[in-house]
Amino acid sequence: MVPLRGGTVQDHVALAEIELCGDLIIAASAAEDRLSLESIDEVLRVAEARAESSREQGPPPAGPAGSLRSASCGRWPATPP
Template sequence: MVTLSARTDHDHVALAEIELCGELMIAASAAIGERLSADRIDEVLDVKVTATAERTTVPRQADHRG
């Protein structure tokens, strides 16, 4: 028998993150080129970037194509 518990705030956050990842995957699969631009990612995630907002960069792993 499986006991289901009430959903928590963590569940709602996790579901929102899954939905956003799905939106990014759809946009990436439809994109022309290798990567989505930062502007396109912001558009897909519905992020409003103001002129005073600073973008942070995430270091990328080295490309290990061999």
């Protein structure tokens, strides 16, 4: 194994995703019931990301339900299993 120069490597995108996942876990554990899609978007700061994206490159393309959640995440069941 070759030692890394400089000690550590940081992937800023991965760190941001980990922070968002942590925020989502905290919100879900504090909720009395399942989080609504709107609540999830709020926790993930979707509106902020859209505003930043539109400032940088114009309006984002329309997606299903207007959210940044990926279709590859699968469908969330309406009722618990």
